[in-house]
Amino acid sequence: MTTQTLSTPRRLARQRAGIEAGRPVWEEQPSWFGRLSKPVVLALVALLVTFPLYVVVVTSLSTTEAVTRAGGLVVVPRELTIAAYVQLLSGGVVTRALLISTAITFVGTAFSLGLTVLAAYGLSRPGSLLHRPLLFIVLLTFLFGPGIIPSYLVVNALGLIDSYGSLILPTAISAFNLIVMRSFFMGIPGELIDSARIDGAGEFAVLSRIVLPLSKAVVAVVGLFYAVGYWNAFFNAMLYINDNNKWPLQMVLRTYIVQAQVLPTGAGGVTSGSGMGLAPAPSLAIKMAIVVIAVVPVLVIYPFIQRHFTKGVIIGAVKG
Template identity: 90%
Template structure:
């Protein structure tokens, strides 16, 4: 019997055994080729994700000579310097925008998370006031959005133009996050809540002492969703903020990188670097440094929240 016929016979035998046992295909023992190809595919995916980030970081740390020699983005690191970061963080547009983004992200995340927790807990209790109409209104927002012009008219009528509140209030609650958290709350055993009521605990006491300690995973995940949304948001600032001094970091990133506009220098702008004891960084390195500053905070926070994703999101999305 040849090798090819022997392989075909083994495949037919495995297929027949699977049919007789009723096992699906994904529960079959992987072949040698599948076991060998899995790490190769994962390595290629990891390389495709990390290589662009590597190039951005190396370019942001490169000198003018290295950027000129490479003709653009730098792949092989040579003559590394932190001149770009020193110029950006020594005061000016980027430093101010970075502080604004940090404050908006912190306040907005706390505000949105508080409202979402309260609303999700109320909607998860079947006997709560106007439970079904309010839930219907929340689900309706999945199908119909207000649109840009009505949203702008509402913000303008409330006097929030050129106000930091316009960066938080229009997107304070996400219907998706609310439904996920509500589903998670509904999975908490009702016996715990009923026993707390028998002991005389009110709804806020039940939420604080019983529900929240059991919901750390979903709260952490939803909080990360809100934080990333506020950190990366620029469209609200584009619509509602007319004063350049109130721009968050993403607006500066859009203006300087996407639209290729020159940020102001001097007082209130980007420092020239001459007083920092190093040569001024090239324009491309400054652009890549802004990109790094914009993505590093999320990369630092994500590993601490990652372990909660399966329990916080998948369970909350399946149950209820």
């Protein structure tokens, strides 16, 4: 009896402390091992993720002597130089491909996002024309893809071979993004839309003044998905672009990094970097610099959109 009497207040005190700490009453207090292992595991995961990127950045900033001394990828930075970036961004293959990828990303993201918003809003309204058949067709694309040969025949029939339109139109709308945005739109209270219609607002007014201001999170996330997709895409360029001067950056990255081809120098290629008094960068540093240029834009944009992920994607995916 005495043990039970003493243990009950302690148990209640522990439960009260867990509630005050935001922990459910059925969860026990974490052990010292659990509290110690969590930051250690997170630190190891962060190290595994950042270390390869660190090596790539350091190698891209290394001189020929540093790369030769390291026998390849450089881990300890010595004699850093920006010669590789100067050579790549002073005109030529990489500069042209970077401009092409940037233009395709901006134009393609705006085009795809506009089509997805319009289609998702139309499919989210129960009384819209051919609502169920169109939704069934969209869902059917999750199970059956068009295939490479039929897609190429369609693009060829439309006269889009060697055209930048072939990099945007075949992937203009993602069924996944469309379903996520439609589910989010369906979660908007119908009373708001009905009150706007009573006031005389049309469909475009409802979409622009009510639906979109309430859907900034999902629009930002879907826009990021499209932007990353266009920025990283190379397969369509490999299929439909025969002119090397129209290659996007990821196609250049695949050709000169994965296939280990050498970047041309001089006119139309890369400069030597001597115009700024810099020694020519080693080929490995140039390859790693291309990787950095291809990865950094996504790393810079992602932190500004990351806070919208939970509200935009999870809520949109659960509802509907």
